[in-house]
Amino acid sequence: MTKEELIHQIRIKRSFLCIGLDTDINKIPSHLLELDDPVFEFNKQIIDATKDLCVAYKPNIAFYESMGVSGWNSLQKTLDYISKDIFTIADAKRGDIGNTSNMYARTFFENMNFDSVTIAPYMGEDSISPFLKFKDKWAIILALTSNKGGLDFQKIEDKNGKPLFEQVLVTSKSWGTDRNMMYVVGATRSEQLSKIRKIIPNHFLLVPGVGVQGGSLQHVSKYGMNDDCGLLVNSSRGIIYRSSDIDFAEKARESAEKLQHQMDILLSEKGI
Amino acid sequence: MTKEELIHQIRIKRSFLCIGLDTDINKIPSHLLELDDPVFEFNKQIIDATKDLCVAYKPNIAFYESMGVSGWNSLQKTLDYISKDIFTIADAKRGDIGNTSNMYARTFFENMNFDSVTIAPYMGEDSISPFLKFKDKWAIILALTSNKGGLDFQKIEDKNGKPLFEQVLVTSKSWGTDRNMMYVVGATRSEQLSKIRKIIPNHFLLVPGVGVQGGSLQHVSKYGMNDDCGLLVNSSRGIIYRSSDIDFAEKARESAEKLQHQMDILLSEKGI
Numbered sequence: 001m002t003k004e005e006l007i008h009q010i011r012i013k014r015s016f017l018c019i020g021l022d023t024d025i026n027k028i029p030s031h032l033l034e035l036d037d038p039v040f041e042f043n044k045q046i047i048d049a050t051k052d053l054c055v056a057y058k059p060n061i062a063f064y065e066s067m068g069v070s071g072w073n074s075l076q077k078t079l080d081y082i083s084k085d086i087f088t089i090a091d092a093k094r095g096d097i098g099n100t101s102n103m104y105a106r107t108f109f110e111n112m113n114f115d116s117v118t119i120a121p122y123m124g125e126d127s128i129s130p131f132l133k134f135k136d137k138w139a140i141i142l143a144l145t146s147n148k149g150g151l152d153f154q155k156i157e158d159k160n161g162k163p164l165f166e167q168v169l170v171t172s173k174s175w176g177t178d179r180n181m182m183y184v185v186g187a188t189r190s191e192q193l194s195k196i197r198k199i200i201p202n203h204f205l206l207v208p209g210v211g212v213q214g215g216s217l218q219h220v221s222k223y224g225m226n227d228d229c230g231l232l233v234n235s236s237r238g239i240i241y242r243s244s245d246i247d248f249a250e251k252a253r254e255s256a257e258k259l260q261h262q263m264d265i266l267l268s269e270k271g272i
Numbered sequence: 273m274t275k276e277e278l279i280h281q282i283r284i285k286r287s288f289l290c291i292g293l294d295t296d297i298n299k300i301p302s303h304l305l306e307l308d309d310p311v312f313e314f315n316k317q318i319i320d321a322t323k324d325l326c327v328a329y330k331p332n333i334a335f336y337e338s339m340g341v342s343g344w345n346s347l348q349k350t351l352d353y354i355s356k357d358i359f360t361i362a363d364a365k366r367g368d369i370g371n372t373s374n375m376y377a378r379t380f381f382e383n384m385n386f387d388s389v390t391i392a393p394y395m396g397e398d399s400i401s402p403f404l405k406f407k408d409k410w411a412i413i414l415a416l417t418s419n420k421g422g423l424d425f426q427k428i429e430d431k432n433g434k435p436l437f438e439q440v441l442v443t444s445k446s447w448g449t450d451r452n453m454m455y456v457v458g459a460t461r462s463e464q465l466s467k468i469r470k471i472i473p474n475h476f477l478l479v480p481g482v483g484v485q486g487g488s489l490q491h492v493s494k495y496g497m498n499d500d501c502g503l504l505v506n507s508s509r510g511i512i513y514r515s516s517d518i519d520f521a522e523k524a525r526e527s528a529e530k531l532q533h534q535m536d537i538l539l540s541e542k543g544i
Contacts, residue, residue, distance in 0.1 A: 022372070062368055062375035068348075068383055069341050076340075093368050095392060096334055097419040100294070103334035111340055120367060120392040122414055124421020142394055147369040149396020152443055153436065158428055164436065171424055 001087050001115045002136050003179045003228075006204070009055045009085060010229045011272065014264040017256060018056035018089065018206065020236025021046065021078065022063050027241055029248050039067070039074035042248075044081055046240055049249035053256040056232050057082055058089035058206075079112055087232070089140065089206065090114040095127040102130035109134045116140050118184060118206070121168045125175055132176040139181050143168050143196070146186025146209030165192075169199045178202040185224070187215020187233070193223035204230050210259075211238030217259065221266040229272055235259060273359050273387045274408050275451045275500075278476070281327045281357060282501045283544065286536040289528060290328035290361065290478065292508025293318065293350065294335050299513055301520050311339070311346035314520075316353055318512055321521035325528040328504050329354055330361035330478075351384055359504070361412065361478065362386040367399040374402035381406045388412050390456060390478070393440045397447055404448040411453050415440050415468070418458025418481030437464075441471045450474040457496070459487020459505070465495035476502050482531075483510030489531065493538040501544055507531060 010016050023039050032038040047057065059078060064071035082088055090108040094117060095101060101119075108114045109131075116138035119128055131139035144154055144165040154165040162170075169183065178200070185196055187209035196205070205224055209215040210233050217233060224231055235255070242251035282288050295311050304310040319329065331350060336343035354360055362380040366389060367373060373391075380386045381403075388410035391400055403411035416426055416437040426437040434442075441455065450472070457468055459481035468477070477496055481487040482505050489505060496503055507527070514523035 060368070060372055062366075062372045062379070066375040066379045066383065068379075069344055072341055072344065091368075093366065093392070093395075094334075096332070096363075096365050097417070097421075100332055100334045103338040107334070107338045107340075111338065120365070120394045122392045122394045122425060123365075123417050123419060124424030124426070126419050126421040128421075145369070145395050147395060147398050149369075149398040149400075152396030153394060153440065154396070156430055156436065156439060159431055164425065164428065167428060168425065 005085070006055065006087055007228050009087070010267070013052065013055055014267055015053055015055055015260045016229050016231045016233055016263055017054040017259050018058050018232045018234040019046070019050055019054045019239055019256065020091070020208070020234050021057055021059040021240065022236045023059070023240070024063055025067065027244070029244050029246065031246055037070070037074055037077065039064070039071065040077045043074070043078040045249040046252050047081060049253040050239070050256045051083065051086065053253070053260040054086070056087040056089060058091050058234055061090055061092040076112060079114065088115045090117045093118050093120050093142065095120040095123050097123065098126040098130055101127050105131045105134060109137045116182070118142065121172060128172065129175055132180050137180065139176065140206050141168065141172055141181060141183050143183040144185045144189045144192060146188045146215065150186060150189070166195070166199060169196065173200055173203070178204070182206055184208065187220050190215060190219035190223055193220065197224060197226065201226060202230070204232060206232045206234065208234040211235045217262055217266070225266065225270050227272070229267060277357070278327065278359055279500045281359070282539070285324065285327055286539060287325055287327055287532045288501050288503045288505055288535055288539070289326040289531050290330050290504045290506040291318070291322055291326045291511055291528065292363070292480070292506050293329055293331040293512065294508045295331070295512070296335055297339065299516070301516050301518060303518055309342070309346055309349065311343065312349045315346070315350040317521040318524050319353060321525040322511070322528045323355065323358065325525070325532040326358070328359040328361060330363050330506055332508070333362055333364040348384060351386065360387045362389045365390050365392050365414065367392040367395050369395065370398040370402055373399050377403045377406060381409045388454070390414065393444060400444065401447055404452050409452065411448065412478050413440065413444055413453060413455050415455040416457045416461045416464060418460045418487065422458060422461070438467070438471060441468065445472055445475070450476070454478055456480065459492050462487060462491040462495055465492065469496065469498065473498060474502070476504060478504045478506065480506040483507045489534055489538070497538065497542050499544070501539060
């Protein structure tokens with residue numbers, strides 16, 4: 001998907017919501033377990049119930065990989081089921097030396113047809129550049145993550161007082177463009193967003209951590225939104241696990257709708 | 273596998289060689305392609321030809337994942353085929369927030385029965401600690417990698433002149449012990465090994481980059497070996513792709529034997 005197409009979807013849907021399909025067989029409603037492929041069936045019903053409210057879906061690959069072959073099948077079926085006007089993110093946090101990263105890129109972009117993959121930057125340029133060679137595909141680089149351990153290394157400052165995550169932004173932005181790279185910035189770190197926007201004014205940010213992890217949609221939007229919106233705000237558990245009963249998809253829609261309404265207002269306030 | 277068992281294998285085999293099973297369907301001898309599972313057949317013949325010369329096998333997961341379901345099947349068959357007295361490394365470079373890293377740990381430790389997984393440290397403690405909760409299993413943390421991009425961030429110095437990879441060592445070593453954690457240090461960075469050994473005298477190091485990438489076994493041993501050996505030196509392409517003909521396994525054995533002979537001498541020189 002191109003940047004223009006993504007922005008267009010945000011404008012017409014009045015939403016910059018990404019829904020995390022972190023589908024855990026141990027957490028889905030028990031009535032689904034009798035079916036052939038409970039994970040896909042869960043995802044299908046979540047997608048049916050929310051596809052007009054969000055602009056992206058983000059399956060975290062760990063949940064599928066942990067189920068072996070059946071998990072990969074559920075993932076591929078889920079991806080095939082998502083309409084092409086919705087942005088898809090393989091939340092895989094991959095990254096290896098060049099020829100190996102190229103293998104990962106082919107897996108997610110060619111074999112599975114994801115629009116984007118999340119990548120850890122620790123191994124530097126040749127671990128990321130192979131993901132930038134695919135037309136209309138995106139590398140989403142971890143910058144400042146929302147988890148507790150995110151502070152262990154990402155905020156270490158160099159001699160000039162610049163934290164590691166800023167160096168990741170400054171250095172990596174020259175490897176690609178705002179049309180094939182995005183960055184992960186956790187909603188729990190929204191106080192850093194103004195500074196981040198000075199370094200990368202035009203890149204899209206993928207923002208996890210709103211909801212269960214405690215981040216605020218208002219803060220994220222206030223400090224992170226640019227004239228194109230420039231945000232994909234993710235919610236996973238706060239949407240997909242609202243109910244463990246037969247009404248799970250309905251409850252998921254309720255939560256997604258609430259976020260979409262707030263996003264509509266925030267977009268309007270920004271004149272988008 | 274416990275640390276004692278690994279050291280015992282190194283002593284009796286007179287080897288600290290790890291063979292990287294980076295098996296690429298486009299690079300294996302064409303006569304294998306007629307078989308049901310060419311990737312497993314290639315690995316099986318490599319293992320048969322080298323299992324007395326090495327103490328570890330390291331499949332890079334990208335190569336299997338890129339083949340989808342058939343790749344995962346080949347990987348599982350390969351792992352089941354490796355004798356339990358040989359250490360196995362899932363070179364996956366995973367790492368995610370706590371509950372998700374736990375999924376990855378279960379995948380590789382429980383479902384597939386690997387002894388160890390490589391992990392990127394960017395997301396900090398809660399991305400690594402879930403891998404440390406499994407008995408006799410190991411987390412192998414990226415510290416200083418052998419690729420060109422390894423210098424982009426890993427050598428950035430803080431206010432006290434301490435580069436990032438040293439901070440990763442200093443901080444992370446308290447998360448586990450030298451009985452459930454190892455570190456990746458590229459052979460192309462052997463000038464750093466003395467300093468690294470001062471920080472982590474007792475941990476095993478997984479050292480890629482000998483051979484095709486240009487690292488020297490002698491330098492690595494001189495600066496990195498401790499009284500338990502403490503090294504697993506990996507070679508992938510330099511062993512498994514020596515010939516693209518019917519003699520590929522024989523040629524692989526030749527290369528492995530050459531390295532094992534050198535390792536025998538280096539171990540003896542150290543009194544091991």
